[in-house]
Amino acid sequence: MNRYLVEIRIVPREGLLDPEGKAVQNALRSLEFTGVEDVRVGRLVRLELAGATPEEVRARAEDMCRRLLANPITEDYEIDLENIS
């Protein structure tokens, strides 16, 4: 068994209005940060998962995203794995 650090980034789906991202973008502009073309605000879920192979751990993380961590109607997600055994 190996231990994996799994980072799951969840962001509002492309094309869906992200009011939080828009508000942050406006705040950055008002602070005179230039060239802020787009901002999307999401969520980071960091897990430690035990598993035999990265493939198996990734598959479980995907299942977690589909069933609980992300809403497939409104959110996209990306999964990163690192072996920390």
Next chain:
Amino acid sequence: MTSRTSVELRVAVVTFPGSNCDHDCYRAAKDVLGAHAYFVWHRERDLREPDIVILPGGFSYGDYLRAGAIARFSPVMDAVRRFAENGGLVLGTCNGFQVLCEAGLLPGALVRNASLRFIGRWVRLRVENADTPFTTAYREGQVLRIPIAHGEGNYVADPATLERLEAERRVVFRYCDAEGRVTDEANPNGSLNGIAGIVNEAGNVLGVMPHPERAVEALLGSTDGVGVFESMRAHLRAAFAPARDSQEAPAAAPAGRP
């Protein structure tokens, strides 16, 4: 399947940790509708033979992750799903609507209000379909005054789902102005097409962001929400009628009693 011995309606109000409108729903069911109302804790698996199930507003599980995302895995939700699949009347208001979407009992999702603000105020709703078990006490186009209190009431769905909801007349309530016009200004949260409430395909599950249970007595400022409860009662009475009319046949369970 049990036979029915009484015509008193049984209304189960589900309480999740963080629900805060469960007592409003209980009161609307008991005092306004005259039903036998009772609470069902989220860990229970038996709804105790209700005629109506209400998922109340609030902040179930602190709205952690997403509003309604964790409540949908509560033990009680298996029973709610079975009850709904058997045609039982399920009303989800506010957080209850969010739970129904997360549970897949209603399509789409409710995301952060476009203004990013939590909004608690009176709004006007137009009755879009007066031919559902929840709206027969109203007339189509009627304008209701009902309060909202939510931070995530912005209804979204993919274009195909939205088209289908509209084509099947499953949008039951829309935000409107005092004259019944659906405008951007009258839309408090950015919901697509001004959607405030929808029903499932079978028509027996209603999710609505505003709070009809908070508009059931003059003292509360409006009685416009009473119609939702009266409509459900009328629907169930019609379902019980054959049993009451027949002396010999065992009481038939109305559609939806699991």
